[in-house]
Each structure stands twice: as structure tokens, then as C-alpha cells.
Amino acid sequence: MAEPNDLPEVWLGIDLGTQSVRVLAVDAAGGTRGSGAEQLRSHRDGPRHEQDPEQWWSAVRTACRRALDGLAGAPVRGVAVCATSGTILLADHTGRALTPGLMYDDSRAVEEASLAAEAVAAPWGRLGHRPQPSWALPKLLWLLGCHPRVPTGARLVHQADYIGERLTGGPVAADSSHALKTGYDTEHETWPTALFEELRVPVTLLPDVVRPGTVLGAVCAQAAEATGIPEGTPLVAGMTDGCAAQISAGALEPGAWNSVLGTTLVLKGVTPRRLHDPLGVVYSHRAPNGNWLPGGASSTGAGVLSRAFPGRNLAPLDARAERYEPSSLVTYPLASRGERFPFLAPEAEGFTLGDLHGSVEADYHASLLQGVAFVERLCFDYLGLLGAPLDGPVTLTGGGARSRYWCQLRADVLARPVGLPDNAEAALGMAVLARAGTAAPLTTAARDMVRLRTVVEPRPRHTQRLLESHLRLVAALEERGWLPAAVADHARRRVHL
Template sequence: MSDALTADAVHLGLDLGTQSARAVAVDGTGRLLAAASRPLTGHRDGPRHEQDPEQWWSALAGAAREALTGIDPARVRGLAVDATSGTVLLADERGTPLTPGLMYDDGRARAYTSRVNTAGAKVWQELGYRTMQPSWALPKLLWLLDNTDFPDARLLHQADLITWRLAGRPTATDASHALKTGYHLIEERWPERELAALGIPPFLLPDVVRPGTVIGTVCGTAATATGIPPGTPIVAGMTDGCAAQIGAGALTPGAWNSVLGTTLVFKGVSPHLVRDPGGVVYCHRGPGGTWLPGGASSSGAGAIARRFPGADLAALTAGAAATGSTAVAYPLAGAGGERFPFRAPDATPFVLGDVSGDAEEFHALLLGVACVERLCFDYLDHIGAPVDGPLTLTGGGARNSYWSQLRADVLGRDVTLPEHAESATGMAVLAATASGATLEEAAAAMVRLREERAPDPARTARLLPVYLDFVDELTRRGWLDRSVAAHARRKAEQ
């Protein structure tokens, strides 16, 4: 495998998130050599959430240039790109964007989901998620086709625009990003009959390859813009949640990674395809014949950003830790609507218990995220996904030490915090496979652990009734199925 997993090799991970574009340079032993980011801005209008695709390229190019400053170009072995799941646009034959990027949580295509789910019912059932949600890529593609007039356009997922620019030519998309556009992961093909019934011509869709496939090399023009050496292999990436899972080293059956960013994203490993009767869990293909079940909540740290914009979070955390409050808030990142661990378009934030002052309200949001997280794992267990393996916590929220301990206490299980686990790091690990290493070998060599947290049994016992009251309230409001609530209660009593 050459020198891929030695200190001489450098692997580049590129990540397009919601708020920033990030680049990291990691050597083959997992040492972070450099990292850089550039902000991204978007526009929200009701259910709509758009970004300018040209900003994705300029931001990522700037981050890459900074991250590679001072690194010998001869050391760079490869790169991979991740992006948000379900973010799409239309582009012309030169790869120039014709539309804004419709973001992962854009809900404008709600009126199209019935058509999508009728036409694709058999395939979606076979793939385990049963139905598509309005924010998925395929309903948004139908909206784009109905509301624009670009007869020769082609669909690009967010990462596809970047890989096209890097290679200087069209590139295949990866099966991970193609999932929410309806790609048949079992048969590894586009479901032509179902897509034709929706009026989607075959030429609109990109070719698809498995993540880890080399899909091109960096061209001279892109090398000038990004600082990435020309000829660097471009490896097909994955969506941001899967990328973070790789960065956390969660690749064995039963292992899970919980990513706490703007929203909560869960990715695990299963030896079998997990089919969800509720249609809120979906599976990516994993390495070595495994499946990667997961789900994305609409709850998370975004609730804190909405309520406490620009606040001193360290001071709020210190105040929250001193309150001893057990009030709990339902921490929706947006104005309303939940997608995992249950689907409730009408869900809105609420608070159980009395809160007095910012510190107690802040603590209620921290505790609310922890309760949603536990409910997600109870739901996964309820539908037969293995959840008894190691659990890693990543994302921006994992940098808050008090919050990580609170999450371990509510979960009642040990958690591990990797040293540099993030989506960009996961892409650096995947990029190492371009030099001959397997993904498992690369993760073993490059993923470093920072610390472990064990739950406090006394605090777990104190918080379990709070969690169960939270579950009961979700059930009372008609959002959570009673069978799921009963399973959560049985788990708590074990």
C-alpha cells in the first residue's frame, strides 16, 4: 500500500457543511497537519433554504489553499469530498450552476412527495426507508424541473460540483450522495422505470460509483485555484454524516457515531439492511458488505444558536452546570417539524418544567438534546438495528465537556470522543484508500481517541424519569408512536 499510512503521506479531506467549508491535511498516522475553513452563507424563506453554489467552490478553494500552505506537494496522496445529504442543483453541460443549491433541509417540495412515493413505492420498500421525505433530493428535483426551464440541464449533488471543478470535467457521483435521489443501493443502478414514470430523463442523472473509487485527478486550473497539486487522485466521498462516522472510526457492527452539530445525525453499522416501518431510518452501503443505518433529527445545537445568538457559551455552560435544573426543552433547530426519531411536520418546541433565567433555559436545551439522542437509540433498537457496540460523540457539540458528560449520563452508557473526528477528517481517511489501504486499515492507523466518558449511575437514575416524562409528552402530543414509547420505557426499566 506504498507509504499511505506513514507520516510521509498527506491526505486531504474537504467538507461542505451548512455554515462553513473546511479543509484538513492529515498524515498517514492520523496527525492533523493543518486545517482551515471559510464561512458559507445561505438564505432562508419559510420552508426554503438556499445557498449559492459558486460560494461552495470559492470557499473550499480558499480553505484548501490555506491548509496546504507549507506542505510539500510531493507528499499529497489524494483527496475526498463530503457534503450535506440531499442538497442538489441544476447545472449546464459545462458544470455552471443554473439554480441555487437547494439545501438538505429545504422543504419546498412537500407537494411532490406523494408522486415520488407512489411511483417508487416498491423500490423504497425494498431499500428499507419506505417513503421519501420532502427534504430528500428526488422530490426537490421534481420541483426544479417544474419551476425552471433548462431542458438540457443535469442534476448535481453538492459534492459533484466540487469534484467536477477539481477534475475539470464531469465526474461520477458517489452512492452515498445518490441515495436520496432514489439510487438503488442493492442493485447499484438508477431505478429507470420509476424515474421515467416521474418524468426524469436518464441524461439528467450522473453516473454513480461506490465511495472510495478514484473518479479523476486534479486538473491544472483547479490546482492553481486550490493549491492542491495537479494529478492528485480524487476519491468519491460520502455524505457528511457518513464522513463523520469514518472520522470517528465507527466501522464495526453495532458501533455508532452521534454527530451533534446544527442537528443530530446518527450513523451506525449493521451486518444486515435495516428496514424501518416508520420510514425515518435509511441505510447507506458500508465497506465489506456492511450497511450503515442512520437518521437525521431536526433537533440539535441549532436550537441554542437560535435562542442565544452570539452568546458566551462557556459562561452559559458554567451557569447551567450550577443550576441542578431538570427542566427539559424540546430542542428543534428550526421553527418546527421533526424527521427523526419520528416524523411530525407539525412538531413545535416546548418546555417541561419551570425555567428561570438564561442558565436554566440553556440547561433545558442541553438536556433536551440528550433526551432526543436517547430516544433515537431506543427507536433504532426498536426496529432491530444493533446498538450495543461502541459509541462515539463528534460534531461541534462534542467540544462542550459538560454537555458530553450529560449525554453520557442520560444515555447510561460509555462514550468515546475522538481527537479530530469530523467530516473532513473522515474524508482524509477515505482519501488514504487511493494509495492502496483498505478503509478499515486507514481508520485503524489514522483515527485517534481523545477521551472516554462513563455515565454517573446516580445522575442517570435521577435523569431517567425526566427522559420518560419527555417521551410521554411527545406521545401525548401525537408525534411519537405509543409502541416506541413503550419500548423506551421497557429499556429504561432494564
Template sequence: MSDRLPADAVWLGLDLGTQSARCVAVDSAGQVLAAASRPLTSHRDGNRHEQDPEQWWSALAGACREALAGIDPARVRGLALDGTSGTILLADADGTPLTPGLMYDDGRAAAQAERANKAGGYVWQALGYRSMQPSWALPKLLWLLDHERAAAGTGVRLLHQTDLVTWRLAGRQVASDASHALKTGYHLIEERWPLEELTELGVPESLLPEVVLPGTVLGTVCADAAEATGIPAGTRIVAGMTDGCAAQIGAGALAPGAWNSVLGTTLVLKGVSPHLVRDPQGVVYCHRGPGGSWLPGGASSSGAGVVSREFPGADLDALTARAAGTDGDAVAYPLVSTGGERFPFRTPDAEPFVLGAPANEAERFHAYLLGVACLERLCFDYLDLLGAPVDGPLTLTGGGARNRYWSQLRADVLGRPVRLPEQAEGAIGMAVLAATSSGASVQETAAAMVRVGAELHPDPARTARWTPVYHAFLDELVHRGWLDRAVAAHAKQRAAR
């Protein structure tokens, strides 16, 4: 343990996911002392996806009260919060929401994305992602300004998902973090808003929050928030990161070439690079990382959410056991969102498909598990094509990582070892980041608090078995016009090395 981490301290990690709000209490040695969560509900309508922002606060407050019920208040020193990337709303001068929360995969802002890319393309190119997608925060902000009457009011504020909660915790508006501000167009190299481009787009400077780097102390918990949440008044509020970055910290993936693959509702990959990774297709983007490093990654619209959609109410443990014994080679493209694919390629009209003919429900289930693994392999092949270092240690986190067979299948398809942290969740990462308020670096706190569990090694025979299936998956994506032939060719060449 770092000498700068108080042995008796408790650090809180707060997480706003798609389906739940969570609080974990972790000590300086990484032991989880308590955890609790509350469900969140969404409304989907075509390519629109919204949540009630008030639900974020009420659910998180309830989770905090439960988690802290048996914790000595004197031990609680700091907290940090993560949220879904690109989720925004408008609020009034008192922090009261004026609009629903437009979620991370809401795809309504296609026309506004074109405007944003025309006005700010030079900046986006400098930042490495070249263009914005409709689901990013800035296009959605432009949509709100175009369609919401509340946007014309006095004192209107843009808030990222976590900004609403930190405002409530501090009792006043505090700065946003640069991680959440990335998709709103924040200039991560120059650490400022690109005001000339935003003014051209009709975004008032008064709408924009102050932005600070993750790990910055924003303020302390106020008395009203302490009563609502059970978090002691005076607890330090530390600027957090997006959910994918939070999981990366929680996995301890902080060395150059290290990667964390978060398999939740969707698949999110985050790695560490000594240099900015630039993507001509704009599907990979970089956060700023600790010590001047960059955190390249991408967020897919495919992932484990397809399981709940395709197999509602199923006994997944039993289905996994049956799937593990199948010999079928069917593979399914595991798209969750109706708004098309975002990573490792961008295709607004992408839709699910199944290659092969599953003989029964177990084989159909296996096809989706295999589809996620194939998509994950394509993500790494694309990142390698861009020049991102991808050969460091790989950790698997997210709800999907709890399925041991699925994790082994992913290791086999990837042909590389994978690590499973004992506590595979973004809230742990936020507890680690909160602990940096003690004066220790994020590398020090991660070394002290992140506990690696199992390591799974690929079976070479299984890797050889699944490689032709992966190639057929690539061929189908090319045939449908979704995947560039050059990317598929690079993936096949890399498999032959």
C-alpha cells in the first residue's frame, strides 16, 4: 500500500450505468466493504433513447444510503462518479432538468452531426477522431437547441450525466470532467472549449460548464446531500471519468499497451498509448490518461445486451452449460442498438444477422456468445491497424465477464491470455480515483487497491477452430458493405502471423 493512502480510509465509487446506479465502499487495500445498487429505466423509440435525470439522483441516493448503513462515517474520505459517455441534458440555473437525458446511444442527431463536422472538422482531426457520430454529445446538444423551447431560457446549462449528480452533491454547480466533455468537443490537447467553432454552431459560451482533469477535487458534499445520501458532509468530491475509463482504472489497466474490455450492455474497449491515436474513420477516440498518456478506445453498439433481448427470462447458467457442449459453428452479429453500429466500424443501417443454422436454443445462444468474441477480435485488429499498441495485458470486466465460459471463449477466439479482476466494475475504478485525493497517483492507488483474480489462457486448438469462423464473419461484414476490405485483409494477415 502506498504510504500516502490512509489505512483506515474508505473511498466511495459511484456508477451510473444504463440499467442501474451503484455505490461501492472500498478501503485503501482494495477490500469492498459494502455495495448496493438501484435499477434505472429507459425509454426507447426507434433511434431515440432517453432517461429521466431525476431518476439518476434518486437511484444513486438510495444505493448510497444502503451501502453506507454499516460504515463508520469518520472513515469516508472521498468519492468519484462515472457515467455513460455522451449522455447529456439541459438544466436551468438551479440545476433542475429541463429536458430528458439523451442517452449515450441516442442516434437522433444525424443532421446535427453533419453540421458539427463541417464547422469543427479541423479540431476533431487534430484530436484524432476526425468526425463526430450522431450519438456524441455535441450533435445531441445541437438537436436540443434546435427542438427544445427550454433551450432559449435564461441561465440554461448543458450538463453531462454526472454533472447533475455532482451539482446535487456539492449543493452548487461544479466543474465537469474532461473525460465526459470529450464528446461535447472539448479540446483535450489545449484544455479549452473550441469557442470559435461552437459559436459558429450557435452554442452560447454561457451554456458550457467549466472543465477540469479527472482526479481534480471539485468540492465537498453539502449538508442537504448528506441527508439524502448518507454520505458524510465534507466528503471530498473528485472529478470522475466515463464508464469505460472507470472500468479501465478498476481493472488496473494503466501501463502502455494494456487494455480493458468492458462487456456490459455494449462492448467498450479502453487502452493505454504513449501517443495520440488518430482514426480516419472516427470510430476510435482518445481520452487523456494519467502521466501524460492517452487512453484510446471505442464503444460498440453490440454486446451482452443482446442476450436479454434474445433470451428473455432464460436460465442463463443452464443455457451456458448446454452451449459449452455444442459443436455448432453458427455465429451471430450481436447488435443491441437500433441506431446502427459505432465501433469497430460505423454503419448507421447495420442490423443483426446469424451466419449458419443453429440446431437448437443452446446453439443459438452460443452463436451470440461467439459473435461478441468475433467482434471483440475485430476491434483489436482495427486498433492494431491504426497503430495503437495492443499487445499488453488484457483484462475483462463488465457483467459479461462473470460468465466464465464466455470469458474463456473470448480468450480462445482472441488467441491471448485474459485477466479477470476480483471486482470487475467501474465503481471500483471510481473508488481508486477518489483515493488519489490523498495525494497518491492513480498508478499508486490502483497498485494498492486493484486485486487481480483468475487468468485464463487460450487453448491453441480452440483458437484454430474459431479462426475460420471469424474469417467468415469478416467476409459477411464486407459483403454487406459495412466493413472496409482493407480492414478485413489486415485482420486476416494478423491472424496468419
């Protein structure tokens, strides 16, 4: 066994996911020195999705001990926590949970979202935000409606705050990333108290807020005994899981973008100034250095594949799809009804142009892969129209990035190189942020700790053929009244540059 002095400095990243807690111990060069995980259980019933906050702490304790197993004596220089966006609860002055944790996708607060939308028209309209039932502010209103007599000293606590309080032994400030969907004004970096007064929310419920990367406190003796994290280790304010994944992809300089292709498609990038989005489909977190992190989530994505080919091994279909570039079909592959990005169309439905019933299976599969890539390009078109810089590197993460063919196709459609990170876990992003809060600027920490597995170069001849089908999709979306003419025209101009 290595002597303690031979063990490297490590930073801990804790990721509170939906199904599990994941912890990584990472050194300054990005090497994973230890990892641990523990499952979580949920209670779901229609729009209801709750978890027991005490379960979060139990899982964190177990996962931390597993990550640090074999690293006894290693200098742990910092820890940061990310969690699901919009997950909240009410707690008393001691930190004891008064309610279950309402998870990120709990969508019971429909009426409260309408009330919030009216009240926040001025402050959040300026920021380009449109509160949804799953956002934290409507859920806070719902909780207060269910608990009209909130005890003196009760507080709103975000999921990451709850773990932060357990680690430090007392209340901690929330980070502005987790506070965004609770109504925090990231531009002026303050709670809009007039808004909460209008909504009859006691401002005493609201936590102090700091930027991500700020040291919140230190691990207390009781938490050290429970988790194995050395007492006195700095706790650094984290970010939401989506922002954490962006850090782990290394997309931190203005003009850099990370495209996450999972069930749905999510783009996140960096701009020096906040984007003004008249459609309200792009909202921006604030980076630790003051830059903005705009992003948007489409309703298209890899989920269409599992729906079209349930239970199938898609690798053979990918190989056959290479023969259909472009496909004889043009498909708008929505995973669910309604589009959220790059345009807002609640009534939008997926469609296919061409003879679907007369096509072969591989041709249809190719049209789905291409359709997602076309929407991805259209997302970049819209971001460019808003004035976002697009000249930086692009990285691809998410389950869709496991398909080498799909990555090549996306590089061809985007007409630009795309990088594939070696490790895009949100826990890695938090380890990077923990180092940034204690030892180095965030961009420096990311350059040291984030590694690319490979870079996929576009193939110009393939790009030319594929973009003809892309323009057909743009025209079809415009004809249906979903895609604004200005966005469609901009997309056409970019093809012909």
C-alpha cells in the first residue's frame, strides 16, 4: 500500500442523480482515483415525483466511503455537489426536512406555474425565462399552499443545499445555478423581493445565494465520521447537474458548446453576454467567472429510436444506415408532442416526408438519425441568430455519443469537428469545480482535468448531400407555422455561406 505522502491530492465531486448518487475522487490531472455509487428510490404517481431527503444523505455517506476506500491519508482538497435542477423541500431551522423532496420533474404545480408566469413577466421575461410547473418557484407555491402554517424558522432548501448542510453541520448559502428556477435574478445577483411579496412568499424562507465556486464552509467532524471526508475539507458551491456535465465536457470558454444527446437533445454553451431570446426557449445560468451559460432542450433526441425500434440492438442498423446519406425520407423526430427548442410550438408533432411505408427499415432508421442531426444544426442556427459566438470547440456527450456513426453524421451535418470527452460524468464536473474553488481558475482546472477521447472531423462531400435534406426539413417546419421565418431564413443563409 502506498504511503500517505505518496498519495496525490484529490477533489471530490458528488452528483445527486435521479436514480443514484455518484461520487468521484479525481486528481489534478483528471485521473479518477476512487469512485462510489449508491441507489436512490422514488415515489411516482402521475405528475407526482418525490424522494425522501434523508435517503439522499444516507446514499451520499455510502458513496463517499466507497470513493475514498483505499485513499486513506490522501489529501482531499475540496468537495462540490451538483443536483437535479428544481428539486426542493421545506426544512426547519435545524435542517430537518418538513416535506418530501419534490423532484425536478414533479409537475403538479400547474396552477401555481400560471400565477408565477404572470408575476415574473417583468423580471424573468427580461432574462428570457418562462416558468414551468416543474420549476422550483411554482413548486414552492404549491408547498406553501399545502402547508399554509409554515413553522417559524422554516426555510426553502434545494437538494444540493440539503447535503451541504449535512456536510458542514449548519445552514449554507445556495448557489445561483440551483436557485435560478426558484426565481433568483442571475443578472443582478439578488432575489427579486417585490416578486415574492406579490406571490405572498415570505422572503425569510429564501436562502442567501452565492456564485458557484464559492467556498461555503468546511466538512464538520460528524460528517467526516459519516462519510470519510477529512474534517475541515472545504465545501465549494456547486451547480445543477446539467451545468456540471458541461464542465466535465470542457465547454467553458466563450464560443464553446456541449451537445448532450440523450432521450432528448440539450445544448449548453458559453457567451460573454446574456442572450436576449424573444421566444423564451433559451435560458442562461451564470458561470463562476461571470460569463453566461445559455442552453436549451429540444423535444427531439435518441428517445425516438427506442420508440421506433423497441428492444433492438441499433448497431447493425447504424451500419446499414450509412448507405442512405441522405435518406429518401426526411423525418422530424419528436420524442413527444410539442417542441421547446430551437422554437416554441406546443402543438408540434413528428412527421416524415416521403414514402415511409415503401421504404426499407434501414432507410427509415437513417432518416431518424439524420433528423436529430438536422434539428441539432437548427439549434445552432438559432443560437447564432441570437448573437451567440459559435466559433469555439463543440463536444458531444450523452448516450447518443456512444454511436460512432451518429457522431460522424452529426459532425458532417454541423460541418465542423466534434470532440468526444473521455469522461462526461457530472461528478467529474463537480470535482473540477471543487478544484476551481480552492486551487485554480475554472478554465485552468478544466484544461488540466478534462480529457478528450477523440475528435471526429466532418466529411465535406457528405455535408453537401445531407444539407439538401436539412433545408427540406427547414422548409417543412416553416410551412407548418412552427419555425419562425427569420430563423428559417438564417438557417438557409448559413447553408449557403
